[in-house]
Amino acid sequence: MRAFVITGPGRAEVQEVEPPTPREGEVVVEVERAGVCGTDMEFYSGAMTYLHTGDARYPVRIGHEWAGIVREVGDGVDPAWLGRRVTGDTMLGCGRCARCGAGRQHLCAGRYEIGIRGGWPGALAERLPVPARALQPLPDAVDPTLGALVEPGGNALRAVRAADLAPGERLLVIGPGTIGLLAALIAAAQGVQVHLLGLAERSLDFARSLGFTRAWTTPPAEPFDAVIDASNGPDSPALAVDAVEPGRHVVFIGLSADPSLVDTRRLVLKDVTAVGVLSASGGLAGAAGLYASGQVDPRPLVAATVSLAEAAMVLAGERRPEWGTAPKIHIDPRLP
Template sequence: MTDAMRALVIEGAGSARVQAVDVPVPAAGQVVVDVHRVGICGTDAELFTGELPYFAQGKSRFPLRPGHEWCGVVSAVGAGVDEAWYGARVTGDTMLGCGSCRRCRAGNGHVCADRHELGITGWPGALADKVLVPAASLHALPDTVDDRAGALVEPGGNAYRAVAAAQAGPGRRVLVCGPGTIGLLAVAFASVAGAEVHVLALDSRRRELAGKLGARRYWMATDPPRDTYDAVIDCTGDEDVPSAALALVDPGGRMVCIGLSPRPSHIDTRDLTLGDMTAVGILGASAGLAPAIAHYGDGRVAPGDLAAVVVGLDQAAAALAGHVDAEPGTKIHIDPRL
């Protein structure tokens, strides 16, 4: 009889359940990881509802197995993989490029035209007892990064890249729009980089958490800031925010877009040009994973407060459907061992 394990399968829009699936066997260059923690994020929720734009583009299809914010321990290695990985605590990249195209050779595998996205497009994700991944995608976790922080490396990598694109540093003022997980982590990374960080939100529910992570001011949409900033980072999924955010960027400043809206967003390129501004889009955490781990490992950024609720795999479907309560601004983590 084939060995089986448990995995969450989204069978169609609004329908998900834990099923028995075959235990993965690593091929050459691959490893199998025993999953310890997996974060539920907005992308997973949109996979569950079928609202993720990837479905319309043919990149995602049902049934699928989600989970791309994860950490665990390597339990099997394939041919050609360094045996030192066996038993290592790891996390890994979501963006799995082909490895041979021009973009991959240039170090831009996260935008490879033939990439897989773990748990999103064609590669089974980590909401399972075990996950199969390429060894080349692994990042080792130091002992100072516990499982809770380990499963926050992927959103942390996204946030770090956004903050780097904003050129956050001493003497610079940065506005973060949208204090979700990535937005709050962007606050933390920008703050430790030396920037003065403000937050713009729809309500006040995340004010305390934003302040704990380094925000100097917390504005709400009903009373937005009247001044401008060296950089604005849009972490929302609101199609109206980019045009409004552009008006808050200083001439010569930068607007960074990492949020994805379900409908097209619009900005007036005349404002962009006449303000001599730079607009940057951020896709994926790849280049930010190692810096995020370093910041977590030495304590510069402490992300643990962003994952206050941990439940077992049997509650993963309920979590995707929004039926597991969590404090505003915090993330639900799944531990398949529970």
């Protein structure tokens, strides 16, 4: 089968590789759609932290935002999965440790991460092996585009839940990228008043095109009932703490390449609850349900769908003018 393989910093190619065979407890999915995110771009550039900690090494087969159809099942897997449209959890815990037993498999010390950690192959390929326990069935109303947005949507949903807001309350989302915009869409669907903060008017103009008229390069002075930092700016976490109303919640889901500093005295003196969100684990079903019901439609976030042969261009940050300013690019491995 064809798969996109990153062989080193700035080097990648579409290769013919052996198709996966399902092991016990696994299925093989025919990939319909896969999303490209900042983590994938860091693997391509060589900046990804896991490459320096030993949790990942080249060659890497990326792709953890995906949707597809179950085509094979291994021993011990219910054959009813065959032919079902699915997505799945990126985080694959060992299933034996205390964290996995407590439902925190996404924090398992020995976990694999699809397309990211431990060498588990990703979804920028025609077929993908996945443990059946990680599968999330997709409703009929969730097409391949929406299906590949369930994983980032699950991240965003967990961030919105952690913000702990009631309808009518004010939320500031720092960073109008894919996760920030998904969080904004989910919060708005719950009746929250959403404000977005970004650096570039180009990205803020796109946010305004989605109906978010409160989009700023400088936030209003009045404190917010919650702040979600979905940016990669090292100064954003401190800004989030400064911008939140005392006694409320700040949610950190973005990651900076450089250490970001927060004065814990501010957290204490404002009695702020700070929450970190890692992964969509626990949020996949909720995101799929929001899409299926029509409460949230994230399809405008997808600028284009391209082939595996065009993935390297996308990972290098190149964009065609006709794609516009939407933040997400999808890959369809079935395209020639």
